[in-house]
Amino acid sequence: MVSIKDVAKVAGVSDKTVSRVANKESNVHPETVEKVNEAIRKLGYVPNMTARMMRSSRSTTFGIITDYVSTTPYSGDIVRGIQDWANENKKTVLMANTNGEPERESETWRTFQEHRIQGVLFVTMYHRIIDPMPNAVQIPTVLVNSHPSKKRKYRSIEPDDYRGSTDLAKYVIQLGHRKIGYIRLNPALLGAELRIDAFRKVVRDCGLSQADLTVKLGMEGPIGNETNWVHQEATEMLSGANRPTALVCGNDEMALQAYLAALRLGLRIPEDLTIAGFDDFRLISLGLKPQLTTVALPYYDLGYKGAELLNRVLRGETPEEKHENLPCPLVIRGSSSTASPS
Amino acid sequence: MVSIKDVAKVAGVSDKTVSRVANKESNVHPETVEKVNEAIRKLGYVPNMTARMMRSSRSTTFGIITDYVSTTPYSGDIVRGIQDWANENKKTVLMANTNGEPERESETWRTFQEHRIQGVLFVTMYHRIIDPMPNAVQIPTVLVNSHPSKKRKYRSIEPDDYRGSTDLAKYVIQLGHRKIGYIRLNPALLGAELRIDAFRKVVRDCGLSQADLTVKLGMEGPIGNETNWVHQEATEMLSGANRPTALVCGNDEMALQAYLAALRLGLRIPEDLTIAGFDDFRLISLGLKPQLTTVALPYYDLGYKGAELLNRVLRGETPEEKHENLPCPLVIRGSSSTASPS
DNA sequence: TTGTAGGCGTTATCAT
DNA sequence: ATGATAACGCCTACAA
Numbered sequence: 001m002v003s004i005k006d007v008a009k010v011a012g013v014s015d016k017t018v019s020r021v022a023n024k025e026s027n028v029h030p031e032t033v034e035k036v037n038e039a040i041r042k043l044g045y046v047p048n049m050t051a052r053m054m055r056s057s058r059s060t061t062f063g064i065i066t067d068y069v070s071t072t073p074y075s076g077d078i079v080r081g082i083q084d085w086a087n088e089n090k091k092t093v094l095m096a097n098t099n100g101e102p103e104r105e106s107e108t109w110r111t112f113q114e115h116r117i118q119g120v121l122f123v124t125m126y127h128r129i130i131d132p133m134p135n136a137v138q139i140p141t142v143l144v145n146s147h148p149s150k151k152r153k154y155r156s157i158e159p160d161d162y163r164g165s166t167d168l169a170k171y172v173i174q175l176g177h178r179k180i181g182y183i184r185l186n187p188a189l190l191g192a193e194l195r196i197d198a199f200r201k202v203v204r205d206c207g208l209s210q211a212d213l214t215v216k217l218g219m220e221g222p223i224g225n226e227t228n229w230v231h232q233e234a235t236e237m238l239s240g241a242n243r244p245t246a247l248v249c250g251n252d253e254m255a256l257q258a259y260l261a262a263l264r265l266g267l268r269i270p271e272d273l274t275i276a277g278f279d280d281f282r283l284i285s286l287g288l289k290p291q292l293t294t295v296a297l298p299y300y301d302l303g304y305k306g307a308e309l310l311n312r313v314l315r316g317e318t319p320e321e322k323h324e325n326l327p328c329p330l331v332i333r334g335s336s337s338t339a340s341p342s
Numbered sequence: 343m344v345s346i347k348d349v350a351k352v353a354g355v356s357d358k359t360v361s362r363v364a365n366k367e368s369n370v371h372p373e374t375v376e377k378v379n380e381a382i383r384k385l386g387y388v389p390n391m392t393a394r395m396m397r398s399s400r401s402t403t404f405g406i407i408t409d410y411v412s413t414t415p416y417s418g419d420i421v422r423g424i425q426d427w428a429n430e431n432k433k434t435v436l437m438a439n440t441n442g443e444p445e446r447e448s449e450t451w452r453t454f455q456e457h458r459i460q461g462v463l464f465v466t467m468y469h470r471i472i473d474p475m476p477n478a479v480q481i482p483t484v485l486v487n488s489h490p491s492k493k494r495k496y497r498s499i500e501p502d503d504y505r506g507s508t509d510l511a512k513y514v515i516q517l518g519h520r521k522i523g524y525i526r527l528n529p530a531l532l533g534a535e536l537r538i539d540a541f542r543k544v545v546r547d548c549g550l551s552q553a554d555l556t557v558k559l560g561m562e563g564p565i566g567n568e569t570n571w572v573h574q575e576a577t578e579m580l581s582g583a584n585r586p587t588a589l590v591c592g593n594d595e596m597a598l599q600a601y602l603a604a605l606r607l608g609l610r611i612p613e614d615l616t617i618a619g620f621d622d623f624r625l626i627s628l629g630l631k632p633q634l635t636t637v638a639l640p641y642y643d644l645g646y647k648g649a650e651l652l653n654r655v656l657r658g659e660t661p662e663e664k665h666e667n668l669p670c671p672l673v674i675r676g677s678s679s680t681a682s683p684s
Numbered sequence: 685t686t687g688t689a690g691g692c693g694t695t696a697t698c699a700t
Numbered sequence: 701a702t703g704a705t706a707a708c709g710c711c712t713a714c715a716a
Binding site for chain 2: 001046054057068071076077079080083087093099104107110111114115231253256257260263281283284287288289300
Binding site: 343345346347357358361364365389390392393394395396397398 | 692693694695696
């Protein structure tokens with residue numbers, strides 16, 4: 001490989017001068033700069049980050065640890081967000097996936113240490129409580145899309161499920177719906193509780209009785225292999241004479257099930273029934289016809305702002321144990337409309 | 343940071359000996375190994391890859407370039423496949439995403455050169471023909487999920503759309519269906535042609551007349567912002583007296599549209615109508631009820647075997663311009679059944 | 685404005 | 701089986 005010395009020889013200057021030019025330092029004679037740059041071009045010299053990093057012991061690499069398995073497709077947007085931030089700020093990104101296996105997680109921490117990484121973004125595919133690496137590792141870390149367990153101190157950046165669900169509830173009630181069905185998310189997810197709590201609170205605050213809100217459990221069991229009651233529950237809920245005029249689902253996958261159930265019962269959406277979901281999984285939310293009203297998960301922003309947060313942490317600008325909450329915007333589409341006067 | 347010299351001092355040996363132990367070289371006295379390892383443990387020494395790489399100029403890092411935008415969620419599985427292979431083979435993975443922007447692509451090549459990466463996996467989110475980086479870069483590269491344009495020589499690994507579609511066509515015909523509808527993929531996708539060509543050939547080979555196969559275009563326009571005719575076309579196709587008993591769609595997104603259209607027409611699936619898709623986007627294929635028969639895209643394997651192929655290339659074990667095709671397995675689920683005797 | 689000396693942490697080479 | 705010395709490519713510190 002062509003090194004700084006080769007360039008120096010061709011340009012007829014010292015290697016240090018080449019270094020200066022390569023780093024765009026001031027105090028180099030313009031003519032010299034020109035000369036050196038020409039040599040660089042001629043030889044196709046590309047600086048060696050490895051050497052640069054070693055000498056200055058200043059890394060510009062972030063590590064990403066994910067726990068993806070084949071579920072939760074759009075959570076990959078978190079990584080895109082991180083990469084965009086990294087690209088804009090001249091950082092490089094080293095990535096590893098644990099498949100959720102603790103052994104691979106600790107291997108990864110080790111590898112990242114070996115590479116003298118600046119900091120780590122620990123990305124989970126769904127919103128939950130975690131406790132990364134029991135064995136002490138001292139690389140600065142930010143949790144993305146998860147909340148740290150009490151034991152350790154980590155900064156985190158998370159979606160504001162509670163607020164998003166509040167907005168959705170208010171919207172549905174403002175549409176005039178007074179009989180509302182709600183099919184709950186798997187309780188194993190942190191979002192499940194936040195979303196139903198928020199929804200219940202709004203219902204109460206708006207003066208509706210709890211009887212106007214019918215809540216059913218849609219899924220349960222281990223993530224990725226849950227039992228799914230949604231179609232059945234929705235069918236039952238929508239078959240009664242006193243059926244709800246709006247059916248809210250814990251997420252878009254469940255909304256799809258409810259949607260199918262409604263169509264099979266001959267209900268028109270949104271004229272006869274308003275359906276809404278959560279997550280904005282576009283394969284579903286944009287795939288349905290009419291498209292699905294839903295609360296979007298800010299995956300991309302979680303990544304982008306997570307990287308930003310990590311950067312602030314590295315510069316000592318952020319206190320320990322700081323948690324950021326990112327808004328989950330309500331996306332209104334065709335599956336919801338005002339309650340028809342019945 | 344604690345270095346090899348610190349360990350040497352504590353263990354009372356030379357730094358080279360520590361190096362030997364760290365690299366598990368033979369010809370070190372067992373007692374010495376023990377002594378050194380204890381010092382390593384005591385000091386928490388972690389080797390510095392940066393320095394190691396510099397000295398031996400042997401990199402163990404693969405670069406991944408993706409062109410993801412927010413569409414095509416499951417293509418992230420390609421990356422998972424790569425990461426799994428990398429993990430199993432002690433490679434590290436540097437990642438960058440171009441968002442499809444050429445400027446970012448060339449920045450990325452540059453960055454990878456700076457990091458003295460071993461090789462690059464160029465991953466596209468959908469199956470298409472590409473021509474990476476017009477400006478010559480000499481890092482060994484394997485294209486994953488795309489086919490090189492004629493101009494340059496690249497190895498590639500791609501899904502066998504043709505074969506997958508052939509299997510699906512045979513299956514549908516074996517079920518006894520004689521009137522078949524087919525809604526085509528956006529012609530901008532490489533898979534579109536492969537899939538319809540294969541389908542047509544099987545129909546011909548099985549002695550059906552072309553009149554028994556009704557082909558409609560389902561989507562067109564720029565990827566990510568296409569015009570969608572599927573629901574409309576499906577409704578039309580299924581409304582006629584002489585309607586098809588099986589409706590095959592270019593992918594699962596389109597199958598969802600067809601599914602909804604069928605339900606709205608009061609058709610039962612699969613009793614009245616067999617529906618099949620392509621891609622196995624599980625949010626849809628497992629979300630529908632009954633679940634969708636489809637041809638799976640081997641995303642994970644593309645990544646895993648792509649990494650494997652790159653590794654072989656790096657070891658000089660693979661000739662130039664070699665293309666691998668990976669099978670797209672037919673996944674039979676509830677949305678398909680034998681044609682009812684009408 | 686430019687150059688020299690030295691060292692970052694590791695491994696290659698050659699001795700012992 | 702172990703060690704001494706040099707070198708990888710770059711940058712820091714200092715000098716000219």
